[in-house]
Amino acid sequence: MPELAQAVCAEEFQTQDDERRLRVRYASDLPALCQRTDAEVHDIWLRGKISNVSVSGVRLLLNRPFMANSLIVIEPFQTKNIPPRVFEARVVYAGKHENGGWIMGCEFTEQLTQDEMQSLLENK
Numbered sequence: 001m002p003e004l005a006q007a008v009c010a011e012e013f014q015t016q017d018d019e020r021r022l023r024v025r026y027a028s029d030l031p032a033l034c035q036r037t038d039a040e041v042h043d044i045w046l047r048g049k050i051s052n053v054s055v056s057g058v059r060l061l062l063n064r065p066f067m068a069n070s071l072i073v074i075e076p077f078q079t080k081n082i083p084p085r086v087f088e089a090r091v092v093y094a095g096k097h098e099n100g101g102w103i104m105g106c107e108f109t110e111q112l113t114q115d116e117m118q119s120l121l122e123n124k
Contacts, residue, residue: 025054026121030076034062037071037088050076055117057107058089065094065102072106076120085116 030053033045048062058074066072070091078084089106097103112120 025052025059026117027051028053028120030120032060032077033075034060034066034072036066037073045075050074050120051103053112053117053120055108055112055114057092057105058087060104060106061097062102062104065104066091068093071109074106080119080122085119087112 028050030050032048032050034048035043035045046062046064048060050058051061052059060074068091071088072091073086073088075084075086088109090109092105092107094102094104
C-alpha cells in the first residue's frame with residue numbers, strides 16, 4: 001500500500017458484539033457517484049464521498065441514503081489516467097451523519113484486488 005494511505009483500523013478479530021471488522025480500512029476523501037443497480041437510464045447518480053475503504057467494503061457519505069440490503073454501484077472519480085471502474089456493493093447500514101447527510105457502510109459483492117485497492121488509494 002502507498003505510504004500516503006493511513007490505516008483507519010488494524011486487522012482485528014471480534015472484540016465486541018458490534019465490532020466485526022476483519023480487514024484493514026484506509027482513510028479516503030475520494031469523490032464518487034452512486035446509484036442503485038436496478039436504476040433506469042433517467043435516474044440520477046448521487047454524488048458522495050468515500051470516507052474509508054478496505055478490500056471488502058467502503059464507507060460512503062451521501063446526501064440521501066439507500067436502504068439496507070440495496071445493491072448499488074459506486075464509481076470513484078478518476079484523477080489519474082486509468083480506466084474507470086465501477087464497483088458493486090450491498091448496503092449494510094445507513095444512518096444520519098452528525099454533520100448532515102447520511103453515512104453508509106457497504107460490502108463489495110467482490111473483494112477488491114490489491115491493484116484496485118492501491119489505485120483507489122493513490123487516486124486521492
